[in-house]
Structures are given as structure tokens and as C-alpha cells.
Amino acid sequence: MLVFQCKRGSREALTGIYEKYKADLLLLAMGLLNDKSAAEDVVHDVFLSFVRSLDGFRLTGSLKGYLLTCAANHARNWNKAERVRLRGAEHIAPSVSQSIDGPADALACNEQLQLLSGALAELPFEQREALMLHMHGQMTFQAIARARRISTNTAKSRYRYGIDKLRSILNGRISKCNRQMT
Structure with missing residues (x-):
């Protein structure tokens, strides 16, 4: 309407x-x-x-x-x-403004957001796009496939590979942080 x-x-x-x-x-x-x-x-x-x-x-x-x-x-x-x-110039992630109670919470949340933002930026665009359209845009894999003119299986694969790579990147960074703290 x-x-x-x-x-x-x-x-x-x-x-x-x-x-x-x-x-x-x-x-x-x-x-x-x-x-x-x-x-x-x-x-x-x-x-x-x-x-x-x-x-x-x-x-x-x-x-x-x-x-x-x-x-x-x-x-x-x-x-x-x-x-x-x-x-080839590196693109630095901007800081995200927060509305969180307390400076300690704001610092922890900002660090987590920067970690996630940096990890997302490392994904190939197609995987990042599939993740964002499905998770945030709440689009089905069929809708993503139609919009991108790819097969539904390709949309699912891009999403799955993106999740796997994101998990790997984040696990690697968390492990690295834990090693540095000990």
C-alpha cells in the first residue's frame, strides 16, 4: 500500500x-x-x-x-x-558508539564488537553478504538465492562457510589473547 x-x-x-x-x-x-x-x-x-x-x-x-x-x-x-x-591499503574498523552502563561494560562490549567487526571484515564479501542477509535481514536462503541469482545450495554454502570461517577466526583470536594473558 x-x-x-x-x-x-x-x-x-x-x-x-x-x-x-x-x-x-x-x-x-x-x-x-x-x-x-x-x-x-x-x-x-x-x-x-x-x-x-x-x-x-x-x-x-x-x-x-x-x-x-x-x-x-x-x-x-x-x-x-x-x-x-x-x-591494498588496510581499512581500519571504526569504533561503534555505545549506550552501556559503566565504563568496564562499555570497554568489554567495545572490544567484543571490534573483534567481531574485524573478523567479519576478513570474510570474503559473498560469505559476509550471505551471513548478514540471513541473520540480520532474516531472508531465507531461497530469497538470498533469487536476489543474488545463485542456487539455493550456493547461498547455503556461502552462509555455512562464512560461519565456519568466522568461528575459526574468532577462536584463533581468543586463543591468542588467552596465551598473551598467561
Whole structure:
């Protein structure tokens, strides 16, 4: 209904769609890009593209799934452009602002988030994308497969390999930290 209203020029409907999905899109883009500023740019680009394509837009599935797929595509394009621009320069993970009680809790949570963020950044983009779309975007493997134009088994494999690699990376880092503490 909101899409229909948007097509008829309703700013309120567009605002409603933006408010409903922006947090999901931002979290997905941040997980894929590991850069808050770039993720915000991606989300804005997604909505700008959505508005520009409204005249010919025809929704065949869920709007959330469509927008998440658009965000993943925009993030993929940003990653490619960034790789060309940086040519091998290391990308440092930004710190995440916290709303946690107590400095000790904030420090522990920040360390855990940085550990997870760094581990996610080490995954190949396709695996990171499958993880984020399935876990955060709550997309089924079939929906991921359709959106990425791959088989369902490939979507499942990317997810499974991503989980395994993430587990391996995190276990290795935790073991290393434990050895350094003793």
C-alpha cells in the first residue's frame, strides 16, 4: 500500500518506508562495509534509486527483501570502487558508539564488537553478504538465492562457510589473547 501511495507522489508514504527500513538497511550495509559513513551513503543511495525508479517499479516480493538486496548490491559496488581507490591499503574498523552502563561494560562490549567487526571484515564479501542477509535481514536462503541469482545450495554454502570461517577466526583470536594473558 505504501509503495502505491509513493507512486502517486505521497511524501508521507515515502517517509514511512524510509523510517520502517532504514535501520535494517544501515545495519546490513555497516556489516558489509565496516564503515558507518559509507553505509549511510549506501542507504541514501538505495532510497534515491528507489524514488527514481518508482514510475516503472513493480514489487513482486517483499519490499524489505527488495531494499535489502539493493543495499547489498550498492555495498558490493562501493567495495569494488573502494578497492580500486585504496589499492591494498588496510581499512581500519571504526569504533561503534555505545549506550552501556559503566565504563568496564562499555570497554568489554567495545572490544567484543571490534573483534567481531574485524573478523567479519576478513570474510570474503559473498560469505559476509550471505551471513548478514540471513541473520540480520532474516531472508531465507531461497530469497538470498533469487536476489543474488545463485542456487539455493550456493547461498547455503556461502552462509555455512562464512560461519565456519568466522568461528575459526574468532577462536584463533581468543586463543591468542588467552596465551598473551598467561
